[in-house]
Amino acid sequence: MKNIILITVDSLGKDESKPITDALTDFLGSGIIFENAFSAGHSTRASFLAMMCSKYTLYPDELMTYTSPTPKESGKRRYLAEELKKYGYYTFGINPTSALSAVPGSFNAGFDEYIDFLNRKNPGRKMLEVLRKNLFKAYKLAKIFLRSVRVATSGIIIREDHVIRAEKLNEKVFNNKNLKPPFFLQIHYMDAHFPLFPRKDYCNSLNQSKIIESNKYLYYFINEKSLNLDHEKHELLDKIHDWTIYYLKDQIIQLLSALKTRGLMENTVVIITADHGYNFKKPMDIIGNNLKKDKQSELTSTKALHTRITHVPLVIYGLGEGVVSRQVSHIDLAPTIIDIAAGKKIDLWYGQSVFLDAERPVISETNAYGGRATAIRTRNWAFFYEAKNRAYSLYNMENDPNEEHDLSEKHPEIMAEMKGILEKHELRKRQQLKELVREEIRRLQIQSKKGG
Numbered sequence: 001m002k003n004i005i006l007i008t009v010d011s012l013g014k015d016e017s018k019p020i021t022d023a024l025t026d027f028l029g030s031g032i033i034f035e036n037a038f039s040a041g042h043s044t045r046a047s048f049l050a051m052m053c054s055k056y057t058l059y060p061d062e063l064m065t066y067t068s069p070t071p072k073e074s075g076k077r078r079y080l081a082e083e084l085k086k087y088g089y090y091t092f093g094i095n096p097t098s099a100l101s102a103v104p105g106s107f108n109a110g111f112d113e114y115i116d117f118l119n120r121k122n123p124g125r126k127m128l129e130v131l132r133k134n135l136f137k138a139y140k141l142a143k144i145f146l147r148s149v150r151v152a153t154s155g156i157i158i159r160e161d162h163v164i165r166a167e168k169l170n171e172k173v174f175n176n177k178n179l180k181p182p183f184f185l186q187i188h189y190m191d192a193h194f195p196l197f198p199r200k201d202y203c204n205s206l207n208q209s210k211i212i213e214s215n216k217y218l219y220y221f222i223n224e225k226s227l228n229l230d231h232e233k234h235e236l237l238d239k240i241h242d243w244t245i246y247y248l249k250d251q252i253i254q255l256l257s258a259l260k261t262r263g264l265m266e267n268t269v270v271i272i273t274a275d276h277g278y279n280f281k282k283p284m285d286i287i288g289n290n291l292k293k294d295k296q297s298e299l300t301s302t303k304a305l306h307t308r309i310t311h312v313p314l315v316i317y318g319l320g321e322g323v324v325s326r327q328v329s330h331i332d333l334a335p336t337i338i339d340i341a342a343g344k345k346i347d348l349w350y351g352q353s354v355f356l357d358a359e360r361p362v363i364s365e366t367n368a369y370g371g372r373a374t375a376i377r378t379r380n381w382a383f384f385y386e387a388k389n390r391a392y393s394l395y396n397m398e399n400d401p402n403e404e405h406d407l408s409e410k411h412p413e414i415m416a417e418m419k420g421i422l423e424k425h426e427l428r429k430r431q432q433l434k435e436l437v438r439e440e441i442r443r444l445q446i447q448s449k450k451g452g
Helices: 018-028 044-053 080-085 123-138 140-152 155-162 166-174 208-224 231-261 284-296 300-305 330-342 412-451
Strands: 003-009 032-038 090-094 113-115 183-189 268-274 314-317 322-329 362-366 373-377 381-386 391-396
Touching: 003 044, 003 231, 003 330, 018 231, 018 268, 018 314, 032 362, 044 080, 044 330, 080 090, 080 183, 080 330, 090 166, 166 183, 166 231, 183 231, 208 231, 231 268, 268 330, 300 362, 300 373, 322 330, 322 362, 373 412, 381 412, 391 412
Parallel strands: 003 183, 003 268, 032 322, 090 113, 090 183
Antiparallel strands: 032 314, 268 314, 362 373, 373 381, 381 391
16 A cells, blocks of 8 residues: 655645645656646635545535534545545644644544644633634724734744744654554645745845735735735745745655655655645736726635636656646545545545546635635636626636636627536535435434444
8 A cells, every 4th residue: 555645835826836846856756747736715724625525615505604624514524534544544644724723623534643733722822713703703903903913023923823834844744653654644834825934044134024024015915905016025025935935845855855764755655736826926917907807896706716826736746657737626636545545436525536537627616705606617718606796707718817808798608508517516515415414314323323
């Protein structure tokens, strides 16, 4: 049985991933490159729900709507780590973000060891969770104020609260004596996520105050949709993001080198992907045009599903080499890993192994910016649906890769096809959820009989 290492990087779009994938190719040899891989949502939780459970984020309103798994729902999902344990795998997960902790959800299901770095004995941490769940939702002004204060504080405080460096994650792996074949190691690096604080030896002695100022600009630009584009700050942010990627590249190679020294890289498959892209890093004119369009358009929630956010890297090392141009999704990742590990298929999972040579649309979902939205992509087209206003848009990806020119009125035949796909997608989710509920009822009945 093969060992499997799943490396995910937060906020790393396909276009920004080349330094990391090139370094992995140099170290591991050529892999299988999936040129058109897409996340199933715009957020970390949505992406990991797809990757770990092969499930979409949103279910039909009349049945269930949620954006992250909770302990209450955990019995209704088949988690990847749980399935791997059935085949004798030791499972080890490291996720340094509260979005993937065992507190708000159940992403630790099936892991023999799961490290999320949360200090649950810290009363300040508990208070912060209360504020996030209640005060922040009820009072938008309080949310903006408190976050602004956090951004304005020193870099050390921001890093401690938001970013745990890759080297700290690697240390957890180095110190794990239980990591023996066959194993599944899942590690999520946060360094490329806001706020961006590259290690000092990677940022050309840039003054710390400049980095803090750049992060404040990035925060207001993204969250407040400011149209005051500052080219100098924008270029500096691009450099800062690049520095974090170069740092991550070195740390990932250090991780794999240490595992190689321990003899743990033999018969090992390495998978690299990202939870979602990095919206800020693109030409200034595109950013300006998109922001103006989003401010004037009803399709505000679809902004989170644009290609810039959902197009992610996906390379699999250790199973040969090649380039795959057909579209694949994070929904397909868990089925692919089970296929690699045991050659099995999980019927209740939504996706399919990426090694099945079958072209199909890829679908992403969100409930960001106050509305549910769905994106459907085929080889040539990107279709968006915003549920609140029942608004549609359509883009030709060959001629308009930045999704700026809506062609929905000019191609009624394509629109009809996409709406048909959307309808089938919603129907399948209804059927699947009902089956999940039936499976849970059967499980509880068996438990009840055993208890009786």
